[in-house]
Amino acid sequence: MNANESIHYLLRLLLFKWLCDVFEEEAETIEKKTDNHELAWNTPNSHQFFIPENARWEKLINCSDIGNELNLAFRDVEAYNPRLEGIFTSFDFENKHNFLGYRDGNEALRELIIEFSRLNLHNNNLAEPGLLGRISDSLIKIFVAETWKDGGAFCTPQSVTELLVRLLDIQEGMSVCDPTCGTGGFLIACANYVRNKTEESNDVLLYGQERGLNIWVIAKINLLLHGIFDFDIRLGDTIRDPKLAQKDKLMLFDRVIADPPFNPKNWGYENADFDYYSRFRYGIPPKNSADFAFIQHILATLKETGKAGVIVPFGVLFRSGKEGLIRQRIVKDDLIEAVIGLPANLLYFTGIPIAILIFNRKKVEERKNKILFIDASNQYQKKHKQNYLRSKDIKHIIACYQNFTNEEEYAKVVAIEELAANDYMLNINRYVLPSNLENKIIDIETELTKLNELEAKRALAENDMNKYLRQLGVNV
Structure with a gap:
């Protein structure tokens, strides 16, 4: 089998x-x-x-x-x-x-x-209390390795999970939600984080939602085998049918942690105008891009003092149109605390580089109307075909986020006024210039020539492909 x-x-x-x-x-x-x-x-x-x-x-x-x-x-x-x-x-x-x-x-x-x-x-x-949890992790890792090509984007690598959990600094007694919980890795890591801090208790209220029946079952089993018995994971599509609600209102959480699917098809665009919970107050995302649908759902489920950490593709930081307008409104509301760029090939299901957005509904005074940009895209270790964050990489990001200060070639605190001047783009390299690009003079004419050459080669390749397709009887 x-x-x-x-x-x-x-x-x-x-x-x-x-x-x-x-x-x-x-x-x-x-x-x-x-x-x-x-x-x-x-x-x-x-x-x-x-x-x-x-x-x-x-x-x-x-x-x-x-x-x-x-x-x-x-x-x-x-x-x-x-x-x-x-x-x-x-x-x-x-x-x-x-x-x-x-x-x-x-x-x-x-x-x-x-x-x-x-x-x-x-x-x-x-032999040890966590033995069954380790067995569960091993089985799920094999499962993910064999199924991710079929859309199995439901498990986040351990190093990324550790980073996100530590960034949110979950405290005992807090409520934590993962609205796209997959196999439950984030929720387990949150419980273990609190347990390690208190040395005995994992007293944290865990909530989640997962739309796939089989993955929902795996998540529940995974938590139980890790010795976590108090949780509430519900079955359903988070955008189309949010299940974590009470008395016709969305439940609110101290922390939300998520690695949503990147741009799933049929996310519910046709019903977004009539959303029962009025989640899309910053705008309706485009039909073919659900990233800001998940982000707005997450913001709608945060308490007034709540924080969230969300993994997103880089396009969220700069795409224009409807998404650009939504991003502008969120920035103006001073909800984004940090944008952290991570290396490519960290996730199981895609090789693209990713970013973490930290949202905070109650920033401390010195962080208000500012966003910290961190470029950690060049700090990683390669193992086999997969990249992962080393312990020192995670510590560097955590320390920089906690200090919330500039660090040459790595981090910069940017005022919202500067973001406004850049059309509210959140591209990290607009603000944090890598060392290999600093003071480098770019010859625009030369770069355009290179681009034209590449376009010409692409056109030739496309003509050849169309010729072969016609020979095979395909209308092109």
């Missing part, structure tokens, strides 16, 4: 085996302390996750019709544990296992369960 198929078995069965083993571990401890078998094994309130008798692991191994029995067992497990809703019942084990490619799919599924039976996943038997 390929990773896109196998992950649906592996993650669900790994989670279920762990839930069964922890339930058993808890039950044995309760019975030993209380000498009350009924309380230990058959009282739902005694357990964080209750496994009914018909769904316990040892009962399933010897079933004759294992696919059907799994479906029935999982239905009962979710009925007792609302936090698990949709994780197991969204997958049909009775029919789906035909993809295993065996003559007898039932037997193949049984063999897989027997393999899982070899694992003792009692908490006291794990």
